[in-house]
Amino acid sequence: MEEISHSDLHLRIPEMEADAEMRRLINAFNAMIERVETSFAHVNEFSSHVAHELKTPLAIIRGEVELALNETRDIAEYQRVLTVTVEEIDRLIRIIKDLLMLARLDFNPDVFRFEKINLKEFLAEIHEYTSILCEEKGVTSGLTVPDVDCFVRADRVHLRRLFLNLVHNAVKFTPAGGDIRINMAADGNDVRISVADTGAGIAPADMEKIFEKFFRAHDAKTTSGTSLGLSIARSIARAHQGRIDVQSSPGQGSTFTVSLPAAP
Ligand SMILES: Nc1ncnc2c1ncn2[C@@H]1O[C@H](COP(=O)(O)OP(=O)(O)OP(=O)(O)O)[C@@H](O)[C@H]1O
Ligand SMILES: [Mg+2]
Structure with missing residues (x-):
């Protein structure tokens, strides 16, 4: 046992003739x-x-x-x-x-300051910012929310960071003439917010890797970011007991969906 140090972690203790x-x-x-x-x-x-x-x-x-x-x-x-x-x-x-x-x-x-957030108001702000980016790029945008108010317990600054990372990606990978939609739906105990684009899409082989630190898909090699955006987004979602899922068809677009527990 004394022989196992950081340099030979491949060593294991043999079972020998020990009792159960x-x-x-x-x-x-x-x-x-x-x-x-x-x-x-x-x-x-x-x-x-x-x-x-x-x-x-x-x-x-x-x-x-x-x-x-x-x-x-x-x-x-x-x-x-x-x-x-x-x-x-x-x-x-x-x-x-x-x-x-x-x-x-x-x-x-300890970095999180949780408060009750009205998602309809919060997403209206995110969409306002999105529409400015979209206009600069020649892309249309839209926001769909349910009639009733939905609330989550979240850290406003970090939640904003999460959605801005998704929006920045959608804008970056969608050429002029495309469309970006933010959609919110309440589903039982969860609230689901999706950011859908009609851009480049993601190859099936890359779907899991895009959340890894520093991963860029082959045809995105030239983009300027640090490629930590989705890792950060996923860490923020997890810190809120939530998750991010992605669906995509290469050449047709991608939809990133954030699920968060609804607050009463
Ligand atoms: N909406 C999207 N459409 C197509 N590909 C995407 C989309 N979002 C992410 N990707 C792929 O996932 C990779 C990782 O995204 P991530 O946000 O982590 O990094 P980045 O956008 O390259 O850089 P950064 O976010 O640091 O500016 C991207 O380089 C791209 O290949
Ligand atoms: Mg990014």
């Missing part, structure tokens, strides 16, 4: 070590992902500055280098902010 009780204990211990081993593998994979995401903007900054230092340039060229540098620094700041937010969401429940 001791064997149960050994099996439980081995199962626990297996979970620790999996967690270490996740942490390792996550660290290398973070390192890679931070390295890319830094490599761009270094390349640009080195080029500018090599010989005397005109003012316009220096301005271009500084503009690229500021853009890449902003990207680094965005990644770090999003990572800090994820860590807070998943490990510090």
Whole structure:
């Protein structure tokens, strides 16, 4: 047992000739070590992902500055280098902010300030913001809510973040001429709010992966975000005892549905 350390978590305690009780204990211990081993593998994979995401903007900054230092340039060229540098620094700041937010969401429940929220009023605000983004992109938008008021217990700031992440995606992946709909329906003890777009859609093989940190679908490689948006949205939904489901047809559009427990 003393031999099992962080560097050889693959080791297990052999069952040997133990009695039934001791064997149960050994099996439980081995199962626990297996979970620790999996967690270490996740942490390792996550660290290398973070390192890679931070390295890319830094490599761009270094390349640009080195080029500018090599010989005397005109003012316009220096301005271009500084503009690229500021853009890449902003990207680094965005990644770090999003990572800090994820860590807070998943490990510090004290960040949430729950209050009773009238979803019809809340979604009217979200839709107002959505319609501005849609107009800029040449996309139509709409909001459908039931006649009766629906309430949830939620943290307003984080709930807003969740829906804005879904709306930003819908707008980003829907070309001009498309349509984005926000729909609310009360279903027993749950309230379901969906954000549906008529955009690019998601390949069936990518449906599970899109909620992973830093995952971008192949044809979305060029988009500018940190690719932490859906991870953040899912963490916020879970912190509210809710969930996010997605349905999509490539080339036809996607619908993200958030289910939250209704408040009396
Ligand atoms: N509405 C959508 N339509 C098509 N693909 C989507 C949609 N929403 C998400 N995706 C896919 O899921 C991936 C992950 O989305 P996520 O919001 O986590 O990251 P992002 O939008 O790329 O970056 P960020 O949200 O940090 O700006 C996207 O890159 C895209 O491939
Ligand atoms: Mg996004």
